[in-house]
Amino acid sequence: MSVYWRPVRRVFPLLVAILCLVATIFPVAAQEEVPVDATAWSEETEITAELVADSQDGTAAEILAPIPIQENTQMDVEYESPATAEEVVDSMLAEEAVESVAQIEATEATGAIEPAETAEPFLVQIEPEPTPESEPAAVPTPMAAQAEISIEAEASVPSQAAAPVAGVGLAAAKAAAKAEAEANSYFAWDRANVLVIILLLLSFLAYFTFQAQRGRDMFIRRISGLSALEDAVGRATEMGRGVLYVPGIMDMDDIQTIAGVTILGHVAKKTAEYDTPLYAPMTRSFVMSVAQEIVKQSYLEKGHADAYRADRINYITDDQFGYVAGVSGLMMREKPAACFYLGTFYAESLILAETGNMVGAIQIAGTAEPSQIPFFVAACDYTLIGEELFAASAYLSRAPKEVGSLKGQDVSKIIIITIIVIGTLLMTIAQTEFGSQTAFKEMSEGFMKFLK
Amino acid sequence: MLFLKRTLPLIITFCTGLIMITAFFTGPALPTIRALREIFPRWIQIIMSFTMLLGAMSLLRLNLQKISRKVEGYGYSIVLVSGFVCMAFLGFATGGWPMFESEVKVGEHYYHFSEDNMHSKYVKIVEVTTNDEGDKIIMASDPEGEVRRANYSRLRSTSMAWLVSAQMVMFEGVFRAAQATMFSLLAFFVASASFRAFRVKSKEAGLLMGAAFIVMLGNVPLGGMFTKLITSIPVIGKYVGPYIDIPIWKEWILTYPSSAAQSAILIGAMLGIISASMKIIIGVERSHLGGEG
Numbered sequence: 001m002s003v004y005w006r007p008v009r010r011v012f013p014l015l016v017a018i019l020c021l022v023a024t025i026f027p028v029a030a031q032e033e034v035p036v037d038a039t040a041w042s043e044e045t046e047i048t049a050e051l052v053a054d055s056q057d058g059t060a061a062e063i064l065a066p067i068p069i070q071e072n073t074q075m076d077v078e079y080e081s082p083a084t085a086e087e088v089v090d091s092m093l094a095e096e097a098v099e100s101v102a103q104i105e106a107t108e109a110t111g112a113i114e115p116a117e118t119a120e121p122f123l124v125q126i127e128p129e130p131t132p133e134s135e136p137a138a139v140p141t142p143m144a145a146q147a148e149i150s151i152e153a154e155a156s157v158p159s160q161a162a163a164p165v166a167g168v169g170l171a172a173a174k175a176a177a178k179a180e181a182e183a184n185s186y187f188a189w190d191r192a193n194v195l196v197i198i199l200l201l202l203s204f205l206a207y208f209t210f211q212a213q214r215g216r217d218m219f220i221r222r223i224s225g226l227s228a229l230e231d232a233v234g235r236a237t238e239m240g241r242g243v244l245y246v247p248g249i250m251d252m253d254d255i256q257t258i259a260g261v262t263i264l265g266h267v268a269k270k271t272a273e274y275d276t277p278l279y280a281p282m283t284r285s286f287v288m289s290v291a292q293e294i295v296k297q298s299y300l301e302k303g304h305a306d307a308y309r310a311d312r313i314n315y316i317t318d319d320q321f322g323y324v325a326g327v328s329g330l331m332m333r334e335k336p337a338a339c340f341y342l343g344t345f346y347a348e349s350l351i352l353a354e355t356g357n358m359v360g361a362i363q364i365a366g367t368a369e370p371s372q373i374p375f376f377v378a379a380c381d382y383t384l385i386g387e388e389l390f391a392a393s394a395y396l397s398r399a400p401k402e403v404g405s406l407k408g409q410d411v412s413k414i415i416i417i418t419i420i421v422i423g424t425l426l427m428t429i430a431q432t433e434f435g436s437q438t439a440f441k442e443m444s445e446g447f448m449k450f451l452k
Numbered sequence: 453m454l455f456l457k458r459t460l461p462l463i464i465t466f467c468t469g470l471i472m473i474t475a476f477f478t479g480p481a482l483p484t485i486r487a488l489r490e491i492f493p494r495w496i497q498i499i500m501s502f503t504m505l506l507g508a509m510s511l512l513r514l515n516l517q518k519i520s521r522k523v524e525g526y527g528y529s530i531v532l533v534s535g536f537v538c539m540a541f542l543g544f545a546t547g548g549w550p551m552f553e554s555e556v557k558v559g560e561h562y563y564h565f566s567e568d569n570m571h572s573k574y575v576k577i578v579e580v581t582t583n584d585e586g587d588k589i590i591m592a593s594d595p596e597g598e599v600r601r602a603n604y605s606r607l608r609s610t611s612m613a614w615l616v617s618a619q620m621v622m623f624e625g626v627f628r629a630a631q632a633t634m635f636s637l638l639a640f641f642v643a644s645a646s647f648r649a650f651r652v653k654s655k656e657a658g659l660l661m662g663a664a665f666i667v668m669l670g671n672v673p674l675g676g677m678f679t680k681l682i683t684s685i686p687v688i689g690k691y692v693g694p695y696i697d698i699p700i701w702k703e704w705i706l707t708y709p710s711s712a713a714q715s716a717i718l719i720g721a722m723l724g725i726i727s728a729s730m731k732i733i734i735g736v737e738r739s740h741l742g743g744e745g
Contacts, residue, residue, distance in 0.1 A: 182479070182480065183480050183481070184479075184480075184481050185479035185480065185481055186478065186479045186481045186482055187477060187478070187479045188476075188477050188478060188479045188480075189479070191476065191477055194476075194477075195477055197726075198473075198726065198730075201723070201726055201727065201730070202730060205727065205730060205731075209736070251496075251500065253493075253496050255725050255728055255729060258728070258732065258740050259728060261739075261740055262737070262739040262740055265739045284503070284507070285503040285504060285506045285507025285508075285510065286499065286500060286503040286506075288506075288507060288510065289503065289506060290740060293741075294739065294740065311514050311517070314510060314511070314514050315506075315507035315510045315511050316511070317511075318504075318507075319631070321630075321631045321634035321635055322630075322631070322634075324634055325630070325634050329528070333524075333525055347635065347638060350638060350641045350642060350645060351634070351637055351638060351641055353645070354641040354644060354645055357648075368717075368721035368724070368725070370714045370717050370718060370721075373717065375645065377649070378645040378646065378648065378649035379641075379645045379648070379649075385717060385720075386717040386718070386720045386721035386724065387720035387721055387723060387724035389721075389724070390721075390724030390725065390727065390728045391724065393737060393739060397739075401736045402731070402736065402737065405727055405730075405731055405736060406727075408727070409723055409724065409727040412723055412727075413719075413720065413723055416719060416723070
C-alpha cells in the first residue's frame with residue numbers, strides 16, 4: 001500500500017511565510033549585535049570638518065569653534081582587560097554625550113547657537129585624530145536641519161585625547177580578534193549563503209526526484225526547440241541529407257559542453273533510428289573521444305551499430321576561427337538539413353548560424369552565454385535560452401529522476417524570485433521619504449547584508 | 453568491463469565533486485584542503501595534453517584516409533596534412549633553441565632576432581665572457597659597426613634563421629591572416645542576420661525591431677541630431693521635445709530591460725548549472741558516460 005502525500009501546495013505558502021519572517025527577523029537580530037560604540041564610530045555617520053563646511057555657509061572653524069566642551073577627567077582610568085576597557089569607553093562616551101547635550105542646551109538658551117525650527121536629535125560623531133593638537137569630540141545634540149557638528153576640543157587637554165585614541169585602539173583590537181577568529185575558522189563563513197542555496201536546491205532535487213520515482217506525474221512546459229528536435233532529424237531524413245551537431249567550442253570541464261554532449265546522445269538515437277548521417281566536428285579532442293563513445297552507445301542501443309561512423313565525429317582544431325572555417329566548409333560541402341549548436345559559443349556563433357542558414361538547414365541552438373543568445377535568436381529557427389539547455393536531457397528522456405530534479409530546480413527558482421521581490425520591495429520602500437524614516441531602511445540594509 | 457566503464461568513473465566523479473565542494477566551503481584553518489581548489493583544475497591540463505595527441509592522430513588518420521581513397525574534395529585534405537606536417541616540423545626545429553650553446557664563437561656571424569621574431573640583424577660576435585653568476589655575456593657588432601650586448605636566446609645561425617623566418621611567415625602571414633579573415637566575416641553576417649531579424653512578422657519581432665532601432669540610433673550621432681531637431685521645432689519642440697531624447701532612451705533600454713533580462717537568464721543558467729553539476733556528482737545524470745541517462 002502506498003501512501004500518496006501531497007505536501008508541496010501546503011508547504012509552499014509556509015515556506016514563503018518563513019522567508020518573509022527571516023527577512024524581518026534578520027535585520028533586527030543583526031541590529032542587536034551592533035555594539036553602541038561601533039554605531040557611534042560608524043563611517044556612515046562620520047562627520048568631518050569638510051562636510052560641515054560644505055553644508056554651512058560659514059567656514060568649518062567658525063561653525064565648530066563656539067561650542068566648548070568640558071574636560072573629562074574620567075579618561076585617566078587604567079584598563080585591566082580589553083573587555084573592561086570597552087565598557088569603560090562606552091560609559092565614558094555616554095556620559096560625555098549627556099554632559100555635552102546639557103552644555104549645548106545651555107548654549108542655545110544663551111543664544112550662542114541658533115536653535116533649529118525642527119529640532120531632531122541625532123548622533124554626532126567623534127572624529128579620531130592621530131595628533132593630540134586637534135582632538136575632536138562630539139555630542140548628541142538637537143540641531144538645525146541637516147547640519148552636522150564636529151566639535152574641536154581644546155588641544156591642551158590630554159584627557160580628551162584619550163577617548164578617541166582608546167576607541168581606535170579598541171577597534172583595532174576588535175578587528176585583529178575578528179581576523180584571528182576568521183583565520184582559525186574551519187568554515188568559510190562568507191560563503192554560507194551559497195551553502196544555504198545549494199542545500200535548499202539539493203533538498204528540493206531529492207524530494208521531487210523521490211516523488212517522481214514514486215510515480216507522481218509532473219508537468220514540464222513545452223520547449224519548442226526540443227520538441228522540434230525530432231522533426232529536424234526527420235526532415236533531414238526525408239531530404240536525404242545529414243545532421244550537423246556542434247557541442248560548443250569549450251572542453252569537457254565546461255558544464256555546457258557536458259549538456260551539449262548529453263543532448264548529442266538523444267540526437268544520435270534519432271539519427272540511428274532514421275539511418276541519417278550524423279556529423280559532429282569537434283574543437284577539443286577530449287570532447288571528441290567522449291562524443292564518439294556516446295554516439296556509439298546510442299547506435300548500439302538502437303541496434304544500428306553498423307551504421308556508426310567514427311570518422312564523422314572528428315577533431316578539427318582547437319583554434320576558434322580555424323574550427324569555424326572547418327565547420328563552415330563541411331556545411332557547404334555536405335549541406336546538412338538540420339544543424340544543432342548546443343553548448344558554449346562565443347564570436348563564432350553567428351558565423352556558424354549564418355552559414356547554416358545559407359545552406360537552408362533547420363537550425364536549433366542553445367547556450368547559456370547571454371552575449372550570444374541574440375545572435376542565435378536572430379539566425380536560428382529555435383533557441384534554447386540559458387537553463388533550457390540544461391533541462392534538455394530531462395525533457396527528452398522523461399526519466400523520472402531527471403524530471404524530478406527539473407521540478408526541484410523550478411521550485412528553487414520560485415524561492416529566488418520571492419527573495420528578489422522582497423529585496424526589491426524593501427529597497428524601494430527604504431528609498432522613499434516614508435521608508436527612510438522607518439524600520440524599512442534598517443530592514444533593507446539587513447536584508448542586503450544577509451544576501452551578501 | 454562495466455565497472456571500469458561506468459561504475460569507476462561514477463565513483464571518481466562523486467569523490468572529486470565532494471572534495472571540490474568541501475574545499476570551496478573550507479575556512480583558512482584548513483589550508484591543505486583549500487589549496488585543492490587550485491590544484492585540481494591544474495590536473496585537467498595534464499589530461500588535456502594527452503588528449504591533444506589523440507586529436508592530432510585522429511585528424512591525420514582521417515585526412516590520410518581521404519587522400520588514399522581520393523574521396524571528393526581530397527585536395528583540401530592534402531593542404532591540411534601539408535600544413536600540419538610543415539608547422540609541426542618548423543615548431544620542433546625552432547622551438548629547441550638554445551640548443552647550440554657551445555657553438556657561439558667569437559668572430560662568427562649570427563642573426564639577432566627581435567622579441568617578436570619578426571625582424572633580425574646580421575651581427576658578428578666580438579666577445580664572449582662569463583660573469584660571476586655563470587651567465588654568458590655576448591657582445592656583438594651590427595653591420596654599422598656598433599657593438600652591443602646581444603641576447604643569447606635570440607641569436608640564430610643562418611640555417612636556423614631561415615627556419616624561424618619560414619615559421620613566422622606561415623604563422624603571421626598565413627594563419628593570422630586567415631584567422632582575421634574569418635573574424636571579419638562577422639561584420640557581413642551581422643548585417644544579414646539583422647536584416648532577417650528585423651522583418652516584422654509578429655508582435656515580438658516588432659518590439660525587437662523597435663528596441664534595436666532606438667539602440668542603433670542612440671549609438672550614432674544621428675540620434676542626438678534628431679533629438680535636437682525635434683527640440684528646435686517651434687510648437688512641437690516645446691511640448692514634445694523634452695520627452696524625445698534618443699540617447700537617453702537607448703541608455704534606459706540597455707540599463708533596465710536589457711540588463712534585467714540578462715540577469716534573469718544568468719540566474720536561470722546558474723541554477724541549471726548547479727542542478728546539472730549535482731546530478732552528475734550524485735550520478736543521476738550519466739549520459740556523458742555513454743548510454744541511457
